[in-house]
Each structure stands twice: as C-alpha cells, then as structure tokens.
Amino acid sequence: MRLEFCGVGKQFGEHQALLDITLAVPEFQSLAIIGPSGGGKTTLLRIIAGLEIPEKGHLSINGQRLEVHEEALLAHRRTIGTVFQAYNLFPHLTALENVVLPLVKVHGLPEREARDTAGALFERFQLAGHAQRRPAELSGGQQQRVAIVRAIAIKPRFLLFDEPTSALDPEMTAEVLDFIAELRGEGRDLIIVTHNMGFAREVSDQCLFIASGEVQEAGDSGDLFRNPRSPLLVNFLAKVLRY
Numbered sequence: 001m002r003l004e005f006c007g008v009g010k011q012f013g014e015h016q017a018l019l020d021i022t023l024a025v026p027e028f029q030s031l032a033i034i035g036p037s038g039g040g041k042t043t044l045l046r047i048i049a050g051l052e053i054p055e056k057g058h059l060s061i062n063g064q065r066l067e068v069h070e071e072a073l074l075a076h077r078r079t080i081g082t083v084f085q086a087y088n089l090f091p092h093l094t095a096l097e098n099v100v101l102p103l104v105k106v107h108g109l110p111e112r113e114a115r116d117t118a119g120a121l122f123e124r125f126q127l128a129g130h131a132q133r134r135p136a137e138l139s140g141g142q143q144q145r146v147a148i149v150r151a152i153a154i155k156p157r158f159l160l161f162d163e164p165t166s167a168l169d170p171e172m173t174a175e176v177l178d179f180i181a182e183l184r185g186e187g188r189d190l191i192i193v194t195h196n197m198g199f200a201r202e203v204s205d206q207c208l209f210i211a212s213g214e215v216q217e218a219g220d221s222g223d224l225f226r227n228p229r230s231p232l233l234v235n236f237l238a239k240v241l242r243y
C-alpha cells in the first residue's frame with residue numbers, strides 16, 4: 001500500500017502533537033512507526049484510522065485523499081482493522097461473541113454468517129478452545145489474539161497496531177508477534193507502532209522514526225536500522241537496544 005502526508009498538523013490544546021508532516025512513504029506491505037514516548041506515534045496512527053482529524057494538511061491512502069467529513073470518516077473506519085495496547089474486549093461477552101457482535105451490529109452481517117466467519121477464524125488461528133471463554137478467563141496474549149481476530153474478521157483493507165504487546169510478558173509478546181508476522185506472511189498490509197525494535201526490523205519493509213511531532217527519519221527498514229543517519233535516531237536506538 002501507499003501513504004502520503006501533506007502538511008499534516010495536529011494540536012491538542014496548547015500542545016502541538018504533530019508539526020507539519022509531509023512525506024510520501026514508498027509502496028510497502030508492512031510499515032513500522034518507532035520513536036520515543038510522546039513523540040506523536042499514536043496521534044499519527046489515529047489520523048490514518050480516521051479517529052482523529054488533523055487541523056491542517058491531509059493524507060492520501062493508495063492515492064486516494066481521505067475526506068474529513070463525518071460520513072466519509074465513518075465509512076473509512078469500517079474498512080480498517082485496529083488493534084490497540086489494551087485489548088478492549090467486552091468483558092461480559094465470550095471471546096467468540098466479541099468477534100461476532102461487531103460483524104452483526106457494525107457491518108450488518110446476518111448472525112449466522114457472522115458466527116460462521118468468527119468460528120472459522122478461531123479454528124484457523126488455534127483459538128477454538130477459547131471461543132466460549134470470557135476475557136477474564138484468558139491470558140493477556142490470548143485476549144490480544146482474539147482482538148486481532150476481531151480486527152481481521154471485518155476483512156479490513158489494512159491493519160493498524162498500536163503497541164500491541166506492551167501490556168504483555170515476554171512469552172506472550174512472542175506469541176502475539178508471531179501471530180502478526182503470520183498475518184504479514186499472508187500478504188496483509190500492516191502499520192505497526194512498536195517499541196520492539198527486533199520485531200520492527202524483522203517484519204517491516206518501511207520504517208518511520210517520529211520524535212517531537214516530526215518524522216525525523218524514514219526509509220527502508222533494513223537501511224534505517226543498519227545505518228541510522230540522524231543523531232536523534234542513533235541515540236534512540238542506542239537507548240532502546242542497551243538492555
């Protein structure tokens with residue numbers, strides 16, 4: 001897929017979260033967004049998802065400009081699978097119902113078809129044994145895998161992940177990262193905000209390094225990690241790779 005930002009700025013009150021992002025990301029299948037806390041990664045992801053509206057500039061996805069009126073944004077959001085740090089599953093519903101409900105209520109599928117779709121995905125991703133459990137009865141890694149299945153179930157144009165493993169211990173992190181790598185292997189388009197540099201390097205073809213509301217460096221992931229150019233990125237990598 002392709003992404004193009006043209007003068008995108010976003011302010012929260014007095015705080016300028018994104019300054020003036022102008023950038024055409026070359027064709028990619030998997031894009032990693034990295035950078036220090038508070039730098040603007042989530043804000044940029046939410047703008048791509050149509051959940052946040054920039055007060056200046058615009059963005060294009062696959063050459064198509066994202067319109068910012070409510071009707072267009074609603075339609076846009078429905079075509080994207082989003083997975084956030086907290087799993088955001090409904091606690092009173094079973095894992096399966098968590099996937100079925102949005103298919104029926106938001107996407108208008110008949111109940112029967114929604115159940116078949118969800119059931120098939122649970123089978124395919126080895127979650128069938130957990131389908132009837134409620135989130136509290138699942139591990140964090142299992143909950144996050146259910147959240148990912150829910151995102152895939154809507155047949156999204158692409159998937160957005162915002163630090164999908166930051167609430168997980170190392171073993172569950174590996175379980176979820178393996179799952180995301182598998183989705184990439186299936187040819188799905190992904191945009192991932194992550195603090196896990198090994199993962200970013202391995203699964204992404206393009207990478208954006210964002211700090212202080214600006215894209216400080218962008219490029220082919222292999223090059224960017226092998227040969228970081230800006231002092232900010234050199235420092236950032238040294239810091240996060242120290243331990």
Ligand SMILES: Nc1ncnc2c1ncn2[C@@H]1O[C@H](COP(=O)(O)OP(=O)(O)OP(=O)(O)O)[C@@H](O)[C@H]1O
Pocket residue numbers: 012013015016017035036037038039040041042043044
């Ligand atoms: N809804 C909001 N209201 C006010 N300020 C916000 C809001 N969302 C983000 N900000 C501010 O905008 C800046 C960028 O935030 P953002 O969440 O995009 O950073 P981030 O790179 O995702 O950080 P982290 O790695 O900690 O998740 C921060 O200074 C944050 O405090």
Ligand SMILES: [Mg+2]
Pocket residue numbers: 041042043162
């Ligand atoms: Mg964030």
